[in-house]
């Protein structure tokens with residue numbers, strides 16, 4: 113089996129791994145800033161969602177240094193980098209150290225682990241040997257458990273375990289379940305097309321971002337994400353003027369949640385009627401399960417598979433991300 117497919121089907125086990133983490137006491141903070149990039153950084157988007165639902169504030173930071181408010185608000189900084197060597201994340205950590213902010217580090221090792229060790233800050237070690245984006249269950253699961261241990265999030269174990277069971281029922285043990293069938297149908301609709309993923313507020317919105325980046329990195333394809341209700345105030349107008357192009361190349365996938373705001377549900381229907389006329393394909397995926405974790409994992413699990421099936425149809429190896437490596441190399445030489 114392709115290693116990226118194996119890792120995608122391993123999402124349930126990664127979440128179970130996270131649910132069994134026994135963490136030492138964690139520093140706490142009234143607010144949280146999760147810093148990380150790409151396949152690691154999306155853990156911060158997930159943390160932000162979980163914290164918001166728990167009435168707490170966790171923001172994600174995907175850049176150098178720290179945002180200006182950090183000096184005054186003194187958040188708990190959770191630094192996430194699969195390799196432990198991503199320069200933006202290390203820069204944020206250096207800024208956090210300068211301000212003497214409480215910090216937790218999550219990585220497979222790398223400089224981030226060394227910095228945490230030297231600073232006496234907790235470090236959660238993630239299993240190595242994967243592409244960062246293929247380790248989302250480890251990374252995001254670990255962030256949520258860290259935030260539970262820090263007293264920011266309520267019990268995460270139930271949600272992580274429900275997410276794993278929902279993934280089991282979607283994909284079976286061998287990747288042959290109903291989720292895989294749906295993923296194949298969606299991939300069929302996206303052959304030779306540019307995916308545009310529509311999420312709603314909350315988990316489907318975070319999942320939309322993940323779908324986009326998985327199309328980029330696994331399928332090596334331009335892909336875009338937009339969010340309702342905001343897109344109804346701008347992007348909706350953008351489908352009308354070059355229909356001869358958009359009706360050929362654009363495939364929209366809606367990520368839906370049965371608990372979405374009723375006006376958002378209405379907007380999804382109306383947006384499909386209006387925009388759907390000028391694009392080649394519109395597909396829909398409904399989140400499964402009860403908890404936020406399960407809903408997120410079901411949407412993400414299906415999206416990961418669609419991106420791999422699209423790669424397979426195009427004869428593309430989903431694993432390497434040569435342009436990212438080349439860019440990192442060139443930056444290192446500067």
Ligand code: F6R
Pocket residue numbers: 149150151152153192193194195196197198201243244245246329433436
């Ligand atoms: C590669 C991937 C990238 C990395 C990003 C940051 O699979 O997903 O988006 O996640 O370049 O690197 P790490 O995760 O090592 O901090």
